[in-house]
Amino acid sequence: MKILSADFLLVCNDEFEILENAAICFDKKIIDVGSREEIVERYKDVKELYLGKNSLLMPSxxxxxxxxxxxxxxxxxxxxxxxxxxxxxxxxxxxxxxxxxxxxxxxxxxxxxxxxxxxxxxxxxxxxxxxxxxxxxxxxxxxxxxxxxxxxxxxxxxxxxxxxxxxxxxxxxxxxxxxxxxxxxxxxxxxxxxxxxxxxxxxxxxxxxxxxxxxxxxxxxxxxxxxxxxxxxxxxxxxxxxxxxxxxxxxxxxxxxxxxxxxxxxxxxxxxxxxxxxxxxxxxxxxxxxxxxxxxxxxxxxxxxxxxxxxxxxxxxxxxxxxxxxxxxxxxxxxxxxxxxxxxxxxxxxxxxxxxxxxxGFNSGVLEKGRSADIIAVKLPGECEVQEIAYHLILHTREVEKIFIDGEEECPIS
Ligand SMILES: [Zn+2]
CATH class of the missing domain: 3.20.20.140 (Metal-dependent hydrolases)
Structure with a gap:
């Protein structure tokens, strides 16, 4: 089991919900998503990795x-x-x-x-x-x-x-x-x-x-x-x-x-x-x-x-x-x-x-419990208000910081 936390988490549901100071707990599947405090408290034995200032998590x-x-x-x-x-x-x-x-x-x-x-x-x-x-x-x-x-x-x-x-x-x-x-x-x-x-x-x-x-x-x-x-x-x-x-x-x-x-x-x-x-x-x-x-x-x-x-x-x-x-x-x-x-x-x-x-046809694409843990971590280039995130993300992202597929971190093939 892993916990990743970031300044923002894009759930990518129909409401385009964005959580601030959020964390996600997962193995092959997503186990839980919530506030950083809540998730760290709920899964005390699991090591948390905070992705740093202006970090963002979203589905791959x-x-x-x-x-x-x-x-x-x-x-x-x-x-x-x-x-x-x-x-x-x-x-x-x-x-x-x-x-x-x-x-x-x-x-x-x-x-x-x-x-x-x-x-x-x-x-x-x-x-x-x-x-x-x-x-x-x-x-x-x-x-x-x-x-x-x-x-x-x-x-x-x-x-x-x-x-x-x-x-x-x-x-x-x-x-x-x-x-x-x-x-x-x-x-x-x-x-x-x-x-x-x-x-x-x-x-x-x-x-x-x-x-x-x-x-x-x-x-x-x-x-x-x-x-x-x-x-x-x-x-x-x-x-x-x-x-x-x-x-x-x-x-x-x-x-x-x-x-x-x-x-x-x-x-x-x-x-x-x-x-x-x-x-x-x-x-x-x-x-x-x-x-x-x-x-x-x-x-x-x-x-x-x-x-x-x-x-x-x-x-x-x-x-x-x-x-x-x-x-x-x-x-x-x-x-x-x-x-x-x-x-x-x-x-x-x-x-x-x-x-x-x-x-x-894949059970992926939304950060919610039960979905496959297909997750990316992105770094925004500076501080950003929640309502402006969508276009700044598109304007500034070239490559992602991390990518997880079925809960495993993947690196480029050599
Ligand atoms: Zn074609």
Whole structure:
């Protein structure tokens, strides 16, 4: 059993409760949270560690969407327009994959760990990140991705996906959960969607998908026109008539009975958000990736008005310059410039703790009795009034002082 105490403790419950001079007692799970005096008195035999002036405790962060298999990318890929980016991904995919070796994965995992990420959702397209995720210090929801549009290769692609899923299942544990990701409505054949979601439904998996990330996707799915039409024509010159594989509505309907995370949703309509909510789904917000690839910002105001939950993801280094969650939160703070600073900061912190853990299905993200002891300690750079903490925390935090996962202190992997 351990006791940590700090000047502030962010519970990260819906009320955004902040305790002053607080302490937390935990082993693998959180045993008690309260005032420093109370906790020290109640657990006399347990050694207390006070974290010092301006210290703060909160749940570890959750990065709900990352593609570690792209972690070697720095300047290969082209930003500014989604199709330009996609073209560069196709061109450099093999080089990026080849350059992403042990050191590269280690750095990516360490960057997340140092920024306080205790849980993440990995989208694996080729199974190459599997061993690194199995051995990561963090808890992982491992999404085996399925995609492919050409009917003649559907069986080959499905078998490859099944093999990857089967391989990942060998390592299933409390901290490594294998699952499924359906790439997107524009790239995945309806047969692949149907078959993979049948597995997800019968095994009660949480599934991830990309949805309405670009304006081009909207135009293509609604009218079969636009940049995607030109892109597909170039990519599949042998096919005389190219049509969208799915309508947005049909695509969403295929997720009935599956807990689904809809990533990006930049160009989703209100009706589509309502469908996501009815499905029991939530949205993943990747603000930096959205700025770099699509010049767009998620309509958080609408999500909050509709009470549709969102979490935060860095996306991969294929569309970001870092996997540091605080960089992501800072970007969000500035991108949503028309929102009230204090309430937006609180909303972003809850999205990357409580909502993130809920999205990935881990009993974590709130500092309360019975939850997993996934905790970070942060140092504020100076004295701070309670009501100003949320935005100062986002503005000033680069790395955390300590991170505990299931009650054990974790250090970067060497
Ligand atoms: Zn993604």
């Amino acid at each position: 962060l959750v990065n709900t969407h990352v593609h570690l298999e792209f972690s070697s990318n720095r300047t290969y890929l082209k930003y500014g327009d989604f199709l330009r980016w996609l073209g560069s991904v196709i061109k450099y995919r093999e080089i990026i994959s080849k350059e992403c070796k042990e050191e590269c994965y280690k750095n990516a995992l360490n960057q997340m760990l140092k920024s306080g990420v205790g849980i993440f959702g990995e989208i694996s397209s080729r199974g190459e990140s599997l061993s690194y995720c199995v051995n990561a210090p963090q808890k992982v929801l491992f999404f085996n991705e399925i995609l492919g549009s050409q009917p003649e290769v559907v069986d080959i692609l499905y078998n490859d996906f099944l093999n990857r899923l089967k391989e990942s299942k060998k390592y299933a544990s409390d901290k490594f959960i294998p699952s499924i990701s359906v790439h997107s409505p524009y790239s995945t054949h309806p047969i692949l969607i149907k078959k993979s979601l049948e597995i997800a439904r019968s095994e009660n998996m949480i599934v991830s998908t990309h949805f309405m990330e670009s304006r081009a996707e909207r135009e293509w799915l609604d009218r079969g026109e636009g940049d995607f039409k030109r892109f597909f024509r170039e990519f599949f010159p042998h096919i005389p008539v190219i049509k969208p594989l799915n309508s947005a509505k049909e695509f969403l309907k295929s997720f009935i009975g599956v807990r689904t995370l809809f990533t990006h949703a930049l160009f989703a309509t209100r009706e589509e958000f309502e469908m996501m909510k009815d499905l029991g789904g939530s949205v993943i917000h990747c603000p930096i990736s959205n700025r770099l690839l699509n010049n767009a910002v998620l309509d958080l105001k609408l999500l909050e008005e509709m009470k549709l939950s969102y979490s935060v993801g860095t996306d991969g280094l294929s569309s970001n310059y870092s996997l540091n969650m605080w960089n992501e939160l800072r970007a969000a703070l500035f991108l949503h410039f028309d929102r009230d600073l204090i309430s937006l900061s609180k909303s972003l912190i809850l999205a990357s703790t409580k909502e993130g853990a809920k999205a990935l």
